[in-house]
Amino acid sequence: MxxxxxxxxxxIFSEAIAAVDPAACIYRSVSKKDNELIISGEKYDLSRYDNIYAIAFGKAAISMSKAIEDVLGDSLSSGLAVTKYGFGNCLSKMQVFESNHPVPDDSSVKAGQMVHDFLEKTQASDLVIFLISGGGSALLTYPRKGITISDIARITDSLMRAGATIDELNTARKHLCSIKGGGLAKMAFPSESVSLILSDVVGDPLDVIASGPTVPDTSSFGDFNEIIERYEIGVTMGIGGLLEDGLEGVIEETPKAGDYIFEKTSHYLVGNNxxxxxxxxxxxxxxxxxxxxxxxxxxxxxxxxxxxxxxxxxxxxxxxxxxxxxxxxxxxxxxxxxxxxxxxxxxxxxxxxxxxxxxxxxxxxxxxxxxxxxxxxxxxxxxxxxxxxxxxxxxxxxxxxxxxxxxxxxxxxxxxxxxxxxxxxxxxxxxxxxxxxxxxx
Known part of the structure; x- marks a missing residue:
């Protein structure tokens, strides 16, 4: 050779990596002057909020968290950062937790529970900053009622082995997990939330990156069912029951455009391929x-x-x-x-x-x-x-x-x-x- x-x-490859260093992406898009936070030209008066929290999840969670801690300084109250095993590091104000990728495990569920419990305590007068990067779907999981982590892990592995696209994989995840497909925005409401997103998906569709936890979902139980049938994936009793209830409208769909929970959400793409x-x-x-x-x-x-x-x-x-x-x-x-x-x-x-x-x-x-x-x-x-x-x-x-x-x-x-x-x-x-x-x- x-x-x-x-x-x-x-x-050349090293230069490409440096360009999308998560901290660099945050610094390019986010700054603070006096008591004003500026994100891609949009201004947020920090004096309006009682507390400012940050929740990061994905492979880039640590770097993004370090940058947001640096930008916000004392204005940041606290937060959580969930990343892949071996990717963790100490942060000043945010608790760090590691879980599994690409197939979720019990630690992924524990991380999801931690985020759920954290957001339950936030109020309408608070600002929550979500730092989202690729890998977040597996790292942060909060299974729907009746679904186990083994159900999610098995179907994730089966779809990956069948050659399913990331869009198809995430359609399944959105309907098995209460965080994905707009679920995180629902948990954060009535707090105001801002999502800073590092894209790992072709075309940068916000509803696909990390399974779109803070944006309206464009997929349905019908789409999920079609994917299962097309790839001839066997499902567990729990998933089969969930699909049946979803298709019949017994359980609610993921949040869609126009839902009140998105009235206080904003989204910014800070880096991509x-x-x-x-x-x-x-x-x-x-x-x-x-x-x-x-x-x-x-x-x-x-x-x-x-x-x-x-x-x-x-x-x-x-x-x-x-x-x-x-x-x-x-x-x-x-x-x-x-x-x-x-x-x-x-x-x-x-x-x-x-x-x-x-x-x-x-x-x-x-x-x-x-x-x-x-x-x-x-x-x-x-x-x-x-x-x-x-x-x-x-x-x-x-x-x-x-x-x-x-x-x-x-x-x-x-x-x-x-x-x-x-x-x-x-x-x-x-x-x-x-x-x-x-x-x-």
């Missing part, structure tokens, strides 16, 4: 590459998306593309992996292995595919590098790339070839980044 291209790609790609493009240009941002909305099966990226790379390599060499093509989004094998590895590693197969034999081309949170799937790696020699490196140590891909075992393949990307927890989460470099011969 070309060492310079590899270093360049990692430098597009911002990361913008800064990545600037860095690539400084390194001497001719750049293009292809899309921040890449979706689909990871290995199939990689075939498209490989096709674009081949055209660039053969001079078909109008982008002059050396070239850097950037994209972002969130693909899916339908598990048919028994291996390990996330969507980025699977995409990288497929890309390596498709570009075999091409010279001076490289892909870095990595998750901005530093974790790809259930692994401790962000993603992987792949190039035209990925297959040959495997063959030299008796590895069959096609067999590893068929077994969804990209992690094991790249571990042996030494091409995994490790960043450690980044503290942010704005989906995935794809960096394609094509250099001169």
């Amino acid at each position: 070309n060492a310079k291209m590899r270093n360049d790609a990692y430098s 597009s911002l990361a790609l913008q800064e990545a493009e600037i860095r690539a240009s400084k390194l001497g590459y001719n750049t293009m941002v292809m899309s921040s909305s890449i979706v689909g099966e990871a290995r199939e998306v990689a075939k498209v990226l490989a096709a674009i790379t081949r055209e660039e390599r053969h001079g078909v593309s109008p982008l002059p060499l050396p070239a850097c093509i950037l994209a972002g989004g969130e693909t899916t992996v339908t598990m048919k094998g028994n291996g390990s590895g996330g969507r980025c590693q699977e995409a990288a292995l497929s890309f390596g197969i498709e570009t075999s034999g091409l010279h001076n081309v490289l892909l870095l595919a990595a998750g901005t949170d530093g974790n790809d799937g259930t692994t401790d790696y962000a993603g992987a590098f792949a190039d035209g020699e990925t297959l040959e490196r495997g063959k030299s140590i008796q590895l069959d790339a096609h067999a590893y891909l068929s077994d969804n075992n990209s992690y094991a393949y790249f571990k042996e070839t030494g091409d995994l990307v490790k960043t450690g927890p980044t503290g942010t989460n704005v989906m995935d980044i794809y960096i394609i470099l094509v250099d001169m011969f």
